[in-house]
Amino acid sequence: MEELEFLVNMTIMLVSAGICSVIFNKLKMPPIIGYLLAGILIVNVLEGPFKITLNGEIIDNLSHLGLVMLMFGIGMELDIDKLKNDGKFAMIVAIIQLPLMMMIGYVSGSFLGLTPSASIALGAIISGSSTAVVAEVLKMQKRISKETAETLILVTIMEDIGQVIILSMVTPIFAGGTMGMSEMTTLILKIIVFMIVIIAIGVKFMPRILDWIGDNTSQEVLLIVSVGLCFGLAYISHMVGLSMAVGAFLMGVTLSRSKFKMNLFDKVEPMKELFMSIFFISIGMKVVFGEFIDNFGLAVAIVVIFMLGKFVTVFIGYFVGNKNYVDCFSCSISLMAMGEFAFIIAGEALKTNVITSGFYSAVIGASLLSMIILPLISRYTFRVVDAVEEKKPKLLCSVGNWAFNTRDRVYGLLQSAGIGNRIRNNIYTVYGSIVSIIFIEIIFTSFMDFLLEQIVSFFGCDRSIGFMLLMLMNLLALFSPTLFLVRSVKGINKALIEASEKNGTEMDRIYYGILQFGTITFVFVIDLLIMIVSPGPFGYVYLISIAPVIIALLLVYFLYARYKYKKGEDILDEENRRK
Known part of the structure; x- marks a missing residue:
């Protein structure tokens, strides 16, 4: 019976996600939107009138697996050598705009009447952009050069790294309501020691171990050991009080230094895509239509805060990085889609009761809105640039010329x-x-x-x-x-x-x-x-x-x-x- 229940759960989730993704692909939208919408439809349509009930425990376990594989893949995609050579500018943009977005989210949350912890969660949620959505949008944007597009992707990767750090910092704050000051101090110290040990020792020794395994055994054994290490570090990360996503990401980063990186990545990628889809479906399944409608105004407010904040802060980052006004404007537009980390951070905040389920629904709604809006407005980016160059508005041009x-x-x-x-x-x-x-x-x-x-x-x-x-x-x-x-x-x-x-x-x-x-x-x-x-x-x-x-x-x-x-x-x- 349990085997049949598992098969039914997998069939409903994957077929629904496939149908929704095909539809959105025809609309030139990223598949993530299809996964999220599939989850929303499953819990609000199939489980209602059609009386189809999915096993929540199975879905939770599969979504955890998807989160680990997603973050493991993002870590493996990180090219440390490329960061050393070309990452200085991307780092400047991330270093400037991440704290500014945190501050914008925190202040906006305070104005919206959120608690301080919920305001911190909002700042962390809106701080990053979606690498997957940005990559899809850049494919449609013909006038952005290949070099500029690669830099944009590098900026999103730096944002991912920054959000890993943010997630590590806000975890004790989220837990602050359920523990005393001494317990929280101990948790912070454990997190600091954990991060130092993994970064200082893991990056140096783990690639050598994997290279030895790859040289002396088969590629299948290398894959099994690598994925096992990923889940092991995710478990340790969870035990010290961090999200399992942090441990999986750090293991991906350490393994990216191995000479067998590309072989591993090719084998891990299909697994990552499968379980990643289940992760996003499970996120959509947490959205109840009634709660989403009740909090639709909040979702709109969040997406407005995010898109305006992201445009301004990325523009500042590109401006400080000595880019011309066309790059400043077009790249600021191209990053206005809420990132995958928004769901991870929102999930952690929901789990510790920092935010309500209604607020969580609003975050998912805001993410969907930003992912739908970005491809639409990106089509008009260079039309706006051309119109400004043609009309030359006096005030805008005088301020812009003075600044540049x-x-x-x-x-x-x-x-x-x-x-x-x-x-x-x-x-x-x-x-x-x-x-x-x-x-x-x-x-x-x-x-x-x-x-x-x-x-x-x-x-x-x-x-x-x-x-x-x-x-x-x-x-x-x-x-x-x-x-x-x-x-x-x-x-x-x-x-x-x-x-x-x-x-x-x-x-x-x-x-x-x-x-x-x-x-x-x-x-x-x-x-x-x-x-x-x-x-x-x-x-x-x-x-x-x-x-x-x-x-x-x-x-x-x-x-x-x-x-x-x-x-x-x-x-x-x-x-x-x-x-």
């Missing part, structure tokens, strides 16, 4: 002897400071209630006093990274001014104006703005009432600094005239 000319001038100054490294080091410090600030605020807002209870208990004060003390602690925690941020920004400005004076060129007044800001005052203004935007018990009435005051103070201070700078400039001109 300023960037080109800065890059030209970076070539000047003696300042390139100074600016580069300051930029690294700015980035590290911003990431530290985001991490500090996530920690404070996620554990605000716990910290507040500890303060009230320790000092024996009421909650209002305790909250003021908590805000003071937050302000002190933000002080150091913000101080580094402000000093680094000033250091960049100073280096650019020195380089422009050496080259006989003149920088915009804003570069001089930034140097006039008092460092400590500027630090506290930034910290106060950060704390106001972060969610707190006063709600957004407090934000709306206080933020304009802070902005007004910042504006007054800026005007004062500008006046002070102008006065100093006039005195200097007067002294030069006297001489």
Whole structure:
């Protein structure tokens, strides 16, 4: 009976997925959409009127298998040598846009009324793009060069790596509601040790072991050992508190260094495709029509936040990477499809009750919408570019020319002897400071209630006093990274001014104006703005009432600094005239 039940489950899932995928293939849509839709139809149509019941335990086990094989395959596709040669730009884009998308998701989640942990989950969910969907869309895009398309795929791979790291970081936060502080600290330490051991030892020794097996045994034995190691590391990853996806991905990365990589990949690929389809079908089966309809507005909000955020952050990444405006625009459009990791992270959040099943349905709906919308809007990408070049809107062109000319001038100054490294080091410090600030605020807002209870208990004060003390602690925690941020920004400005004076060129007044800001005052203004935007018990009435005051103070201070700078400039001109 169990054998027949298994066969019925497999038949219904795979035939349904095949039919849906064929339909979407005719519409030039990626097969993932067909898999997800098949799961939705199975649970909402076949299990309803047709009274077909699938075994949930069988499907869960097969979906876990599919998740492991999917992540194992993604890890094996990663070419570390290619990353060393061509991955610098892709890494720049990923490093810039992943934290920004996390921040956008976190702030948006707070505005949508989500809990801090759910807001973190939203940021993690929307941070990446779908490699499979992007690859399909690029096949239809005739005007994107092969080199640009390969770079885009490399960017999505770097996003996958970044989301593995994000998943590792948010796992303890998701579990925070079900464990104490000491247990969570132990979990974090176990995760850190696990990641260090696998990356430091696995990448160095595992390829040699597999090469020896491949040289001395058959390819079948090599395949069995490799897949066994994949499941073994996935199990260990689960035992230390991580998702099994992380372990499978890391094993795929370590095996990608073996000289038998291509043979292994060719044998693993069919297995991966089969079980990957079941994984996506199982995701679709978690979506109930009633919950999806009730949360359709949330799904639309998520997809709007994702697509706008992704466009802006990828554009910034390509802009900083010194690409022209056509590449910035077209590549930003091409990455607007939510990635496979969205389902993995959402599943982990659902399992730990960080998000509700309704929110999970909204995430799946948003993913489907983005996957359907991207192929449609990508067809008009270059029509928009051509229209802008033909019409030349005055405001858009003037802002664009100013931005790209300023960037080109800065890059030209970076070539000047003696300042390139100074600016580069300051930029690294700015980035590290911003990431530290985001991490500090996530920690404070996620554990605000716990910290507040500890303060009230320790000092024996009421909650209002305790909250003021908590805000003071937050302000002190933000002080150091913000101080580094402000000093680094000033250091960049100073280096650019020195380089422009050496080259006989003149920088915009804003570069001089930034140097006039008092460092400590500027630090506290930034910290106060950060704390106001972060969610707190006063709600957004407090934000709306206080933020304009802070902005007004910042504006007054800026005007004062500008006046002070102008006065100093006039005195200097007067002294030069006297001489």
